[in-house]
């Protein structure tokens with residue numbers, strides 16, 4: 518007679534035929550807790566984020582940074598290669614010419630060694646996929662990626678980072694551009710490591726530049742309103758960045 522699919526080893530319908538002995542019968546009611554019990558004795562993997570952020574791998578691809586030379590001049594030369602390499606169209610660069618004409622004669626100043634610098638620089642972190650192709654494309658190592666990864670916000674506009682936010686902070690010995698290159702050196706000397714800090718001449722230039730800006734501010738607003746903010750070139754450039762960001766998002770959301 519053919520076997521019935523519902524039949525058991527004992528031949529009695531409904532009886533478990535998986536075999537097993539006394540021990541398996543004894544532990545069968547708690548067998549389902551095996552995974553739970555074994556997990557209780559493992560090392561706790563709970564992350565205490567954000568109080569204790571976990572260190573990333575050394576080469577983790579996080580937020581970008583625009584680097585500086587040791588005297589403070591910017592490494593970015595506004596070539597746009599990073600923007601062209603980006604598969605997500607997340608980078609906007611607008612280059613401009615450095616201008617060694619004295620500021621009092623209407624010069625715009627020098628922000629990087631060589632011919633041009635990145636006047637506008639934006640990275641849209643709503644688009645960026647952190648692939649790193651942009652930093653591979655950068656010929657001057659101006660653009661690198663940090664390990665910072667806390668990039669979340671409720672405001673889409675705040676996730677378009679501008680040049681002010683991306684520029685590396687000034688380290689010891691650095692000055693805020695614009696100011697001239699080190700006397701007697703060329704652009705290539707910066708990349709050959711011949712500049713290690715700012716010079717006395719550069720410090721004097723920046724001191725005079727800032728003093729002139731303070732005088733101009735006082736003459737515009739008068740002594741009765743010393744705290745009034747005067748939009749300098751830096752602020753104007755930032756406003757231009759914001760306008761460009763809006764344009765880009767509006768044209769291609």
Ligand code: SF4
Nearest residue numbers: 603645646648649651
């Ligand atoms: S990491 Fe990739 S996606 Fe992000 S800006 Fe660079 S090239 Fe574009």
Ligand code: SF4
Nearest residue numbers: 593594596597599655
């Ligand atoms: S970050 Fe590098 S690749 Fe991008 S514009 Fe500046 S110099 Fe060129």
